[in-house]
Ligand SMILES: Nc1ncnc2c1ncn2[C@@H]1O[C@H](COP(=O)(O)OP(=O)(O)OP(=O)(O)O)[C@@H](O)[C@H]1O
């Protein structure tokens with residue numbers, strides 16, 4: 001509870017910006033509620049003073065009729081304006097929260113995404129924000145409007161005849177008790193359907209993502225059956241929810257009619273005994289009917305409050321998460337020259353140890369120094385820690401022990417924005433975004449010029465296939481690059497890295513085997529893009545790093561061998577074994 005309370009407090013900050021509008025809404029609600037309560041009162045005046053008297057007052061009836069009309073128009077206007085204003089505020093709040101949430105998620109460290117599912121974050125940004133805005137629009141409105149209605153109606157009844165009023169108030173505990181029982185039932189049902197719904201959505205999303213695998217493994221039937229079961233439970237939940245809400249509404253309605261009947265009886269008697277007038281009876285009956293709406297609405301909105309709280313807690317949980325990796329309080333200023341940041345590009349690891357969790361060791365005592373503009377390779381078994389090494393250099397994670405320096409400056413002392421301007425990374429899976437080829441190469445940075453984009457594509461060897469795409473550089477890339485081949489995506493990733501003109505280039509080679517023509521193109525591209533910058537290449541195909549200035553062989557989080565191709569072969573250790581295990585066409589033949 002304290003979690004959701006602090007989350008709610010945080011989110012209330014968004015509403016505070018709109019306090020003037022909120023105040024206007026409260027004013028308008030007051031006007032509207034007042035007009036609603038005035039209407040029966042006006043009719044009562046007409047009945048008692050002008051209609052049932054011996055000589056009806058036509059003029060007075062006309063005047064009150066006009067007043068009634070005026071009150072109705074004012075009520076309509078107030079209600080309309082208040083609704084519009086409230087929607088406006090609600091949408092503003094959602095927009096602000098959503099923006100902040102997205103920006104905040106972007107600022108979080110990589111480790112956050114290791115532990116938070118994308119699907120859940122999507123729900124946070126998309127629907128939880130909406131749910132929270134319901135708190136400001138629906139719940140707050142109901143609290144003000146219905147609360148005020150109840151008070152005013154009660155006041156009017158007491159004024160009319162306090163004895164009958166007190167008698168009718170006896171029905172209130174009954175209404176509240178019945179609503180409480182149904183409310184609990186409805187909430188349980190709501191919870192159930194919501195969780196079934198997110199399961200169904202999650203299942204569908206996962207399956208759409210893995211459609212090819214499902215089809216190739218002939219799992220359609222099994223997946224379909226599972227979907228059917230989930231779908232059935234969701235449907236059952238919905239039906240049950242609906243059933244309970246109908247029961248609730250009907251019970252409420254019956255109770256309302258019963259109250260009216262009772263009022264007819266009690267009030268009718270009073271009229272016959274001349275303790276009250278007919279108009280008062282009319283007003284009482286109308287008020288009793290009016291009474292049920294706000295109570296019903298309040299109970300409904302109690303549910304809104306609860307679901308909003310759950311959403312607020314989830315959003316708050318994300319918003320209040322602090323980035324693990326932050327800039328140093330006084331970062332080292334790097335000199336800026338005409339060609340970007342002026343650094344040489346020397347990279348050094350000094351006794352670096354690291355693990356993703358406190359008890360695991362993924363890297364241990366890593367030491368190496370790469371001179372500026374050198375081309376070095378990292379090889380080793382899968383899981384040896386090669387990609388992890390690069391994640392430390394880019395500061396996706398911080399080292400546990402030791403330090404990593406660029407030109408002798410600890411990466412932790414550099415601004416992250418500077419660090420990421422110095423280096424570019426091409427990862428195992430290429431992430432392409434919806435947009436044109438050009439957008440993807442320059443990563444939507446408008447300041448990167450067209451020549452730079454084309455030059456980068458040319459050097460990477462991507463220019464040729466891009467020109468063959470319909471639209472060339474303006475060709476639209478569909479979701480994740482589905483309309484491009486694996487090799488083409490890789491070439492685009494090279495071009496993207498180059499367009500940033502990095503001093504340090506990191507390549508994490510894809511394990512997927514490419515066709516030999518593409519591989520040749522990549523190989524040629526690699527040599528070109530490595531020129532003039534420090535290049536660190538993680539290679540799965542040993543041919544990629546054969547000509548490297550230095551090759552580091554990794555095993556179980558340690559560097560076990562180092563040297564160039566010939567030196568490592570001469571060592572006759574792990575590297576030599578890897579070479580002899582590799583396909584004969586790949587290295588052995590070519591190297592001897
Ligand atoms: N995000 C992560 N959270 C926890 N453990 C991780 C994470 N990423 C990698 N690991 C673990 O760290 C170890 C090293 O992984 P890493 O990705 O660095 O290997 P790699 O040498 O790049 O392997 P590959 O050649 O298959 O790409 C592995 O045991 C892996 O299970």
Ligand SMILES: [Mg+2]
Nearest residue numbers: 386387388508
């Ligand atoms: Mg890897």
